Amino acid sequence: MRNTLAVCMFILVASACKKENVDRLNNKDALAVSTLAVTNYYVNATTGNDANTGTTDLTALKTIQAALNKTTDGAGATIWVAGGTYSERLVWPNSGADSISPITLTNYAGGTVILDGASTAGGTQGAMISISSKSHLRINNIRIANNIRANASGINISGAGTDIQVTSCKLYNIGYTADSTAVAGSGDNANPLVVVGSLATSYNKIYIGSNEIYSCNTGYSESLTLNGNIENFLIESNVVHHNRNIGIDIAGHYAWANPTPSVNYARNGNVKYNIVHHCVSPVAVSAGIYVDGAQYVNVEGNTIYQNGTGVSVGCENNNYTADNINIRDNFIYNNIDAGIFMGSNQANSKVTNSSITNNVFYKNNTKDGWIGEINLQNTDYLKIKNNIIQSGNQFNMEVIALLGYASTNLSMDYNRYYSVSGVATNVAFDWGGITQTGYGSLADFTTATGLDAHSTYGTPGLVSATNFHLASGSACINAGDPAFVTGYQELDIDKQTRKQGTRVDIGADETAN
Secondary structure (H helix, E strand, O other), rough: OOOOOOOOEEEEEEEEEEOOOOOOEEEOOOOOOOOEEEEEEEEEEOOOOOOOOOOOHHHHHHHHHHHHHHHOOOEEEEEEOEEEEEOOOOOOOOOOOOOOOOEEEEEEEOOOOEEEEOOOOOOOOEEEEEEEOOOOEEOOOEEEEEOOOOOOOEEEEEEEEEEEEEEEEEEEEOOOOOOOOOOOOOOOOOEEEEEEOOOOOOOEEEEEEEOOOEOEEEEEEOOEEEEEEEEEEEEEEEEEEOOOOOOEEEEEEEOOOOOOHHHHHHHHEEEOOOOOEEOOOOOOEEEEEEEOOOEEEEEEOOOEEOOOOEEEEEEOOOOEEEEEEEEOOOOOOOOOOOEEEOHHHHHHEEEEEEEEOOOOOEOOOOOOOOOOOOOEEEEEEEEEOOEEOOOOOOOOOEEEEEOOOOOEEEEOOOOOEEEEOOOHHOOOEEEEOOOOOOOOOOOHHHHOOOOOOOEOOOOOOOOOOOOOOOOOOOOOOOOOOHHHHHHHOOOOOOEEEEOOOOOOOOOOOOOOO
């Protein structure tokens, strides 16, 4: 489904090795808004005048666009916007100097700044903020709302560039229609926040952090999207909720996004510590977090619940792969379909060299169908280890490898299974379209497949049905793979040391017991 930061950051990329994802160092200097070698401009919708110089709060400009137009390409500037509602659709005209002297758009003196699309219905620009091939820029603490039109977007960034940061913004009521009951067609799209690398040179060093995106009617598009020639990114600590399709999407291999196939995919990034919930499409299964045809991406430490499905990793475009995707240390629970769909549904595409480790999958498949907590399609070299997998549906369904797809070179072990029946012999694994009786016990499954030799069945010992940390005495403590090696900069769900005992704990939480 397609139509498509204040801190200084750089990302270093480590070298790859087969079957394991490449991890990235996302290092953000503690510089909130640059004050070096910049010019300050002030904007006030009530008292300002675009004939002013705008260089002091007493000579403020009236519109944000007037302030943006006063910036100089290749020079730093900070645009301070007084609290108020601004009826503008902005075009970002210039790049900053570098990461120390960017062009920054932010609120002044803690005021609430709303960029409102309701009174800007005229014109052809669909975006509230349109950015084309600009670098070294910051958008901080701006609210973008009420943009209802065909192909609407909140912040739309395209082309090529470097060092883009969007932080502490709120984006809401952005949609292709105001009718929250409408059923979208394939041509109905809206993107609250989208970055598309559409040139042969990448868009890179992208930080999207601590934003809230909600109440958006996105149709066949997504709430937060990175697509095309994108590399070196961090999507962190955002809250994405109550949108009518996919929450966060990292994608590639769409012909409309980039004319250069060899670089037409997002790569080398982290999606971490976000909260994604109630992202549900009326026309298709919509993931809270979707990795589609991307490479070298970690999805870690996120809390994902009550979406169409929790996480989906695939490749919608045939003859390509999604490669080196790590899904680790997440809470994934109470989603309508599977906790995770892993693998391509295209005949000549796969998800390769990837892993599902140290997650909690808890009572997903709330529609109570024959889906399973983990649902596999075309994969090669996939590792599934150290997860808590607790089914809550009537079939006690844990893992499915779908008929017509191939999961080759699969490794599964040291998982902790439990099911609604509480009876070990009733747990179900469906492997290649076998009957719904499936493998009636973990032992049967292990005997038949050679997988999960050290996995166990029983209560995982969680704190509660709403708290997925490990209670004292949990059988999952110090019970993970004894050969476990912590991923580069990997932490647990609480940003604590991933391995604290003699062995790693099973699940997303690491205790000090």
